[in-house]
Amino acid sequence: MMKPKIAFYWCASCGGCEEAVVDLGEVLLAVADLVEIAFWPVALDFKRADVEALDDGELAAAFINGAVRTSEQEQMAGLLRRKSAAVVAFGACATHGGIPGLANLYDSADILDTVYHQAPSLANPDAATPSENSRVAEGELTLPAFSATVRTLGQVIDVDYYLPGCPPPPALIGSAVTALVNGKLPPKGAVLAPDMALCSECPRAATKPGKLLVTQFRRPHQTLIDPELCLLAQGLACLGPATRAGCAAACVGANMPCTGCMGPTSNVIDHGAKALSAIASLLDADSEEQITARVAEIADPVGTFYRYSLPASLLHRRARPAAREDEEVAP
């Protein structure tokens, strides 16, 4: 029998998802016996032409990690979509936009300007800026286009399954691959992780006070964190109440608050809004002055509540500056 073919690809990501696949260790060896890896730029020497040569739908599954920022990533996502029976958005960036998605706080032109002209560590005497086409002595050189915003994979192509996490937990990767190989597929659009809040599997759940009140927010470096006690009860902005379980509370186990990489549960549209709602409800503050003081203790509100989900959020990106009254406005 022919082994099912699978592909791995990365878009705007850090490589941690690829690392997670390698970290499967012996599980990966077992998987490698069951499938044929047809494309994996990070680990194996296949080219884009090899993918183009496949029949449409020939790949049983493509695991694509990373958000989508460039025209090349968009084209590769489209190509893999055509060649694959199932596409899995692999990791927080592909699923919700992830850390690269925080670039949606800035305009693309400002990002290029900062990186190529303003950064203090820069040596760029000719003030060169990358452009899509440049003419050099040897001919014309091209670069992929840098799009206006960072998008999730699902905002670019049709996605069958989502496997969130930064990176996805090994146990979830293992069960996802096994399910695909055995053809025991969940309904399309499913998130391949438990549909419960992280608090439900948190080892500190028993220490969560019945009436939780936060009198002061602390950041992890500002306090000695008790390794047993609920982190919210210690004033740390832990996103556990609003974040999907499935990671076995890895960060909490390492004495760090949950930052929300698994995204929300299925009943939530906007992860950050739900997370801030949950945290705000715990504030031990009634007057405006008290509330303002507590809110000021959260150093980076968007980075705290939308760390992995800004592109997938209802607003998607920072609003453009408002049109002034004298500007012509479409009715």
Added chain:
Amino acid sequence: MPDNHFQPKIVAFFCTWCTYTAADLTGISRLAYAPNVRVIRLMCSGRLDPQFVLAAFRHGADGVLIGGCHPGDCHYQQGNYKTRRRIELLRAVLRDLGVEDQRLRLEWISASEGEKVQRVCNQMTEELRRLGPLRLEHPQRQPAEPAGKTR
């Protein structure tokens, strides 16, 4: 006023016990206010999920107005305090996302303050008119383009 003059859209969430009743009083008292405000009635301002505010912005609102009972007067004891906390934290997030403070307004309006509904709605409409429309961008998924040649 010319027809092409910017008319801000405002979505208002009013609690049924105080501000919505006040808005009824505004009408009964024949106090006209800006037609830019679309009122949605909630049982309590504490029912306001921050997602409602963001969804309103996403679907074209230029401003969101929330009306609840005065502190201490909530029909459910604590609901308006919860709203106050959520809205302040949401405002901090919105500020970083380029959404001006004037676009999200929280007002305590009791059932007897019909004229306050009129004043707040008119004021907010004028402020947003000066501020201009909220400019958001959402990704529109293109049909998967056929993979081009390697560039």
